[in-house]
Amino acid sequence: MTTNEHERGTMSSHDQTPEQYTSRSRLAAAAALRRLGDAIVSHQVDDADLEELTEAVSGFTQIVERGPARLHGFFQPGRPDLAGERPEPIEGAPLATLPDCVISGLANPMGVAATFFEEGEEAICRVELGHAFEGAPDRAHGGIVSAIFDHTMGLATAATPAFTGWITITYRAPTPLHTPLEIRARITERDGRKLTVTAEMLVDGAVIVEGEGLFITFDLAKVMGAASDAGR
Numbered sequence: 596m597t598t599n600e601h602e603r604g605t606m607s608s609h610d611q612t613p614e615q616y617t618s619r620s621r622l623a624a625a626a627a628l629r630r631l632g633d634a635i636v637s638h639q640v641d642d643a644d645l646e647e648l649t650e651a652v653s654g655f656t657q658i659v660e661r662g663p664a665r666l667h668g669f670f671q672p673g674r675p676d677l678a679g680e681r682p683e684p685i686e687g688a689p690l691a692t693l694p695d696c697v698i699s700g701l702a703n704p705m706g707v708a709a710t711f712f713e714e715g716e717e718a719i720c721r722v723e724l725g726h727a728f729e730g731a732p733d734r735a736h737g738g739i740v741s742a743i744f745d746h747t748m749g750l751a752t753a754a755t756p757a758f759t760g761w762i763t764i765t766y767r768a769p770t771p772l773h774t775p776l777e778i779r780a781r782i783t784e785r786d787g788r789k790l791t792v793t794a795e796m797l798v799d800g801a802v803i804v805e806g807e808g809l810f811i812t813f814d815l816a817k818v819m820g821a822a823s824d825a826g827r
Contacts, residue, residue: 617694617702628704629727637726668693668700688712690750698746709743711750718750720778724770735770740796743778744806748792751780756815757790762808774798780806788812 640648690711694702701708709722720743730736741764749759770776780794788811796804 621694621702625700625702625704625706626708629706629708632705633725633727636729665695668695696746698743707739707743709746711747714779717779717781718747718753719780720747720750720776722776722778723774724772724776726772729772731769733769733772735772737764737766737770740764740766740770740804741806744780744794744796744804745808747778748780748794748806748808749810751782751792751794752790752810752812755790755812757788757810757812760789760809760811762806765805766803767805768801768803770796770803771798 690713692699692711694700697703697706699709699711700706707722707724707728709720712719712721722743724735724739728735728739730738741762744764745759745762748762749757775798777797778794779797780792782790783793784791790810790812792806792808792810794806794808795802796806
């Protein structure tokens with residue numbers, strides 16, 4: 596977990612009530628667990644310490660599992676109105692996201708905690724990946740890179756929500772760990788409900804990964820209604 600991640604989590608949290616979209620305590624717990632996961636992957640730990648950790652975590656897991664089921668972010672009170680009119684983004688401010696999302700959610704203990712912005716017609720993702728997402732030594736796993744591209748490219752269609760039809764990722768160079776990464780995506784072609792989106796990942800201004808995808812627009816209000824009827 597980076598310092599910026601901790602600051603973002605604190606600044607964006609809400610007072611803790613059962614009805615809230617998320618809470619300060621939930622964000623802090625998720626950040627601590629992400630840090631723990633990265634530490635376990637990247638450090639050699641004595642078995643005795645791991646056994647003590649397992650016992651402690653198992654105890655807390657039982658406490659958490661006794662709580663009521665958590666609604667999907669789409670149905671949380673106070674969430675961004677994804678099916679309604681989108682508010683104008685504040686220049687330079689991160690976009691509101693669903694807290695439990697594996698890519699953008701700061702409340703997801705297994706996520707990458709990426710931050711998203713809009714700049715003109717482009718969707719922008721900024722993220723650093725730690726050892727928990729390592730593939731080859733000192734390189735991010737290509738699968739997590741692809742997932743981040745998918746999310747960013749989908750965000751580029753947010754004005755007209757769309758499902759992913761397909762994406763193609765071209766890896767020009769390895770994706771380094773613990774390095775600021777920037778992914779930029781935009782719609783390049785429209786054909787009825789079909790949207791072509793292109794994107795690239797940059798490190799210090801150099802393109803290391805490129806992506807192209809086809810996205811199919813849909814009526815978000817209808818999809819959310821169907822999900823609600825199906826039991827969420």
